[in-house]
Amino acid sequence: MSLTPLISSGHQPQEKDEAGLWQSVDELEAAVRESHLIIKDEPLNAYIETVVSRVLGEHASDVRVYIVRDPSFNATMAPNGMMIVHTGLLARMRNEAQLASVLGHEAGHYLRQHSLNRWRSRRGKTDVMAFVAVGAVVASGATGENWFDLANSINDALIYSIFSYDRAQESEADAFGLKLMWESKYSPSEAPAVWGQLIGEWKASADAREKRYRKRKKAATSTHPPAEERMDYLRNAADNLAKNGANNALIDNGRDRWIKAISPWRQEFLEEQVKLNDTGASLYLIESLAADGWDGVLRYFEGDAYRLRSEEDDQARAIKAYRDAIEYTDCPPEAFKFLGYALMKNGDADEGKLHLQRYLELKPDAEDAKMVQFSLDY
Ligand SMILES: [Zn+2]
Known part of the structure; x- marks a missing residue:
């Protein structure tokens, strides 16, 4: 396996x-932009x-990075x-080094x-007829649900070749990604951690x-060999680098920089995930992030995950999580609202109304302020 770049910077x-x-993905990129x-x-x-x-x-x-709203875990690299x-x-x-591992992997494809x-x-090499003029198609398909709709509107076969x-x-x-991480002094062990x-x-x-x-007795997708193989490979390779490397002292995972950059967005991104109502995945994710410490946002979404599933005992679980959430200063105001409603539903109207009141104090211009006020007056 060669890890030498095949192209130099400024490649055309x-x-x-x-x-x-390139022309095809340039047009796709114009639409993505x-x-x-x-x-x-x-x-x-x-x-x-x-x-x-x-x-x-x-x-x-x-390389130009575009952040696309899509709650699934994915990154893709186009040849341009x-x-x-x-x-x-x-x-x-969970930290900057994990992001670096993804960027390094995608850079490897490029x-x-x-x-x-x-x-x-x-x-x-000679089948260039597949590249039809796609600009008009892209322009008319620019309203898809996700960017892949956009990509597929160009040419299925072409897109498949480019992105798979x-x-x-x-x-x-x-x-390649691991090598880049090592050279740029990010902790390589964060690469297998992402897979884990x-x-x-x-x-x-x-x-x-x-x-x-x-x-079924056993979940059909309980193991996923290719992913596990890749994780194992990365773990061994990262261990070897750590053992043999001389620059361990300089390595960091950039956790503080990451948290500072992502904090303004974390609530929005977690909301996209929790709304999928894939409770197993959402709770696992929340707990993984909380391994670095719980906060009001994570507790709030823990409550939301239970509230949205609303199976047996989920109301009690949601109430507990919302109660934990409101102990933190970074708690979203909505925690008070949902805690209030859950308590009212549970027969505890007095305490429930106190939390609804608090919600209105924190968010007087909320879209649902009138409705919440109605519940209070009722
Ligand atoms: Zn890949």
Whole structure:
């Protein structure tokens, strides 16, 4: 496996097929840039750029990261340097080094030209007819539910070639990402940690669903070998780096920088996840993040996860979580509202109304202020 970049910084397409690939994704990128799904917040994007710059070094200026609203865990890299990062991925990162591991992996796909190689292995160098003029299609498809609708509106086969890699390429990107992490002095052990958390979440999601429907004895997706293989590989490689490396003292995981950058967005990103009502996954995620310390936002969403599921005992669990949430200064005002309603439903109208009152004090201009006031007067 070679980990030497195949392109230098400032790379431009060399041959017709590569130019065709680039033209297609350039047009997709133009549509993505205009999409309402993109988070354009300057501080958040500037922060991500600093991480890209640290991880990619001289290649950083060739990569453009777009933060797309999508609660799923995903990031993708296009051959022209467009990188898409989902808000669901950002919601799951516990520190800057974890983000760096994803950026490094995606950079591996880009610098090792995986899309182009995959295209050539499927279509050959001469099949440039597949690149139809796609601008008009993109323009008319720019209102999709997610950015992948947009991508699919261009050309299914093309998009498949650009954004799906084979296993050997994924392994190479993993190794490449780890190398970049090491060189940029991020703790390599955060790369397998991302996978460990993801696998744990899949299992928790499957377990919760199984419990819910009481179908099979064992959840069908309880193991996911490729992901576990990748985690194991990364864990071994990270251990070896740590053992043999001389620059351990300089390594950090950037936890404080990460928390500072993500804090203004955490509530919104977690809300996207909790609204999916995949309670097993949501609670697993919340508890994973809380391993670094509980706060009002995490407790609030713990309450919300139970409230939205609303199975037996979930109301009591939600009440407990909301009660915990309101002890923190960073608690969202909505915790008081939902705590209030849950208590009223539970037959504790007096205390419930106190919390509704508090909600209105904290958020007098809330959209539902009139409705809440009505419940108070009732
Ligand atoms: Zn990949």
